[in-house]
Amino acid sequence: MSPRQTPEEGTSPDTGTPAVAAPTPGSVATPAIPDEVPPAPDVPSVAPIRRLLGRTSGEGDRRRLVIVAAVVMSLVLPAFAIVQPLIVADLLDRLEAREPYGRTLTMLGVVVAGELALAGVYFWTLKRLAEDVILDTRRAIITRVLRMPVDRLHAYRSGDLMTRLGSDTTMMQSVFTAGIFSIISSATLLVGSMVVLWFLDPLLMAILVGTVLAVGVLLVFLLAAVRRVSRAVQYEVGGMVSEFETSLKGLRTIRIFGASRRVSNRVARRARRAHRQGRRLAGVQAVVEPTVNTAMQAAVTVVLLMGGIRVSSGAISVGELVAFVLYALGVVVPMSDAARALTAVQVGLAAVDRTEEITTEPIELADLGIEEGAAPDPHSPVTDLTTAPAVELRHVDFAYPDGEAVLHGVDLVAPTGDRVAIVGPSGSGKSTLLSLIGGLYRADGGQVMVGGRDILDGPIEEVRDRLAIVEQDAPMLAGTIRENLLLAAPDADDATLCRVLNDVGLGAFASVEGLDREVGEGGAELSGGQRQRLAWARALARNCDILLLDEPTSALDAQTEWRLQNLLNSRRFRAITVLVVAHRLSTVVGSDSIVVLDQGRVVATGTHDSLVETCRLYREFAARQGLADSPKATSERSEEPEAGGGDGVDTQRDVTAGT
Template structure:
């Protein structure tokens, strides 16, 4: 679906590269800001009109001087026109800049809201660094387009038209000669615009790739350092830098050809006015005042024409950034609104006392695959009762983490039904489903901020007593004492001041503080020493008295105290029971358990054990 949307967007972009279509697209971005756009345009036009009046005033000054008339009223008028033009132009520019910032603010809000709600399959396919660059780099370029190019294009064209009309009134012959020179420059500029846009699109894409690759390297910096791959990563990013450089150079090359063309047209126009106009004054075809006025209009024509050429080029560059933003906004996201039926069913549990007659969680004949042609879960069914500790065990690839992803509604099952307290998940909003659960992932997430910020992330209104209780349950008292500032101590980027085990306990405290009805623990003891593992086992028993506890486990010590154990094999539940029962009834579980029973904690595994059990058990 996403590929189709992106392909359609790209096809539309390829077939819609005309300057007129690009201008129309940029104009659509100003929706909601048309009043500011109109005001800025009017102010700019007023200022330009005042500017157009100045050469006429100067003509009167020159002619009055030749006739020996009083000059100071005309000089005051000329000064007044100049000051008023400057003030009007300044106000108009401020309105434009504010409008541009407002448009970019709206785009960034839309992008951030969209990117945070994309379907999880999109994050599997796309790179986060490139998505981030669309919020930052691309919108910044687009701000310059909408805050300058559109008005410059309109006012520049109108002012140029006004100047041309007045020049035609003063001397039509000189105007025709100038028009031929300008037309030549315009033809050159038009031939360069398509190349400028293509180069700009490639440069923006390369800049996005730089951000993505740099985010990739910095996110795994300890691994990069240990394996001494700094040069390799720098080389990978350097290729994107070189691509951006070559695209930027091409843009500069085309722009460097365009600028002299405009400059030659301007200089040629001045030479024509001076030479031909001077000859016509000597021949008494025109007065000296006419020549001065025409020359001023010719010089005044330079700025609007330059702004028109610049605006067209800038719009073509901005279209490259706009296409990337449009692609991001068209990516499929999780629904933000539910149907009336879903809203009604979502409110039911809030009004009623939770019934423990139905299981907190039930999976019925669930089938799912990240790639539909390669299923991960095949007809999986099991239940997780309230106030019960349920463990999921199986070899790597059996589907344990995928089950957690489905329970979290990151993905939807291809077949079967997922139920919360007997209610199908499809009749509940995703927010309602996620409001029932808390997750302690194996890849623990610690955000930049204080220990308090991280623990209260899911419950920002929690009291200090509640936070202290969560800290105690998660065995975080030592971390609180060690950190400068205690609960207010900063944890560093991604929790760099904490060990892996401490980060996991922070995640556990965060989950416990949310008081979920279903707590999902993904290998909760993987980073804990024996002492803390024993303490966590006690905590899990206490938690299981309050909610349904679903644990992915690879350690026998975690599994053997569970109320029920689900044995998974190739996406199916092949056995269910307690530890002692499964040892006698399930060959799969017995094999998994034997792998740890034969493996003393203080000694490395023997070659025989490793050969018999090549996969990590439980």
């Protein structure tokens, strides 16, 4: 440790800047979770329960039948508990009077056995219903997250999303197994017991009613606190998981910069915040159940004392007193169970709130203004790459949701089969153009055309079926080589996969064992060059018409780059239209057309030779990379840099969206 660094260094207040390393190029940087937990309702609300049951019952007739069966059993089960005290009282009176009691004892046994059997079926039904709801919610979250508009997805941290998918959905189980139906059952038993008690002894009944009302008023205030604090606990746990996941992804960078202690301190702070919220929740729960239990026990004690006095005076019999006490327990126990169930429901509803935040997000197609599954507009041109340019942008304007304008009136034409390169300073909007062509964002103005048809005039899937992409960071899914290749070409056979691997110089992976080789999380088992070549193989395995390349050779040596360029120019792939974004001009010098972007505007279009002669910005790029002899232009530009050029334009948007 250097003299300037102390063990506490980096443990700035939680509102400070995260002490984690910057994301690697091409990774998605997501905003830090704010310290303020989103507000929860101040009073208990049945609206989330109603929505949850509505969503659950909407899954089909079988699911509705299960819910109806659970409700019926919730109402029937208390009947066994209501009948039992009457049978017990009759049994005691018969024993005291020395009358035959065999039939009464048999009836009691049948009632107890029936209750046990029905309770088993009831519990199994609730567990199954809860697991079905958890599965449906997880599927909804998975589908929504994977189809959420890109700009909305950036508003969440991946660790927090995983917490919502995992622990939050699991906590929803309590809404069913220890919540809604338990409350129905407890309420039924409570009402039934109180009705019988009224007929047995109105005076003792009045004592219990007073206690029940007092406890009910107390629960209204306490349960709102339970839900509010539960939401805070789940929020902080999500933040902790997000911090930890971010740290794992940047572990090599963190260690090399000697930031392990600082980052671990930050993650530990999140853990301490979750711990503090957990203690708050424990404190609130510690007030709810003991308060209810103590009040109920006091009520039973008073009932016993008053009952004893009334027995001694001859007002009621011993059997009636025993029956009354059993029914009093039929009030006390349901109240305790209801308090416990309501607490569990509030904890579960906090989880429901968090999952609903995701499931109510818009899906990508709706955000693009396209109705899911929509047929092509009958008035729009048919996609035809033989008579229209493969890709055409007409006066395209675009700004990110945060207001940062990126593209201004961009015009671009990529004829079918041509190689079109897009070059320019960092932050000039190059990768954003590819994102617009892929339908990841919607242009604010102008048109993005594929095969002569605006991509918004029909199913976006029809456009994407024609596309393949190689990205700079070459993202890999955890799994095998085969699984990553089949992502782009699900119907490809092993022979095709082996051929494209050999094409990109990964012949060693072309054996059957190689196809089953695990790549690790994010391709961690592969080198950077192997990942990028595997991304090339994945794109080439797809029978695409348009290939989007975003810095496709950044991790490759010159020989491999030359090999891939020749591969694209071979007869097998020559019909593919290629749009390539590159800083290394050696990748694009042979392109049919090169588009130069600066500050989101097209400043020049032409071939390499013509641009060296006519475009000062391109000439400088070429000179710095040894592809043009223009020292004067280089000198002029170093003395008088153009707006938007140079190192100073490497904006945060480059990190978050790859512009």
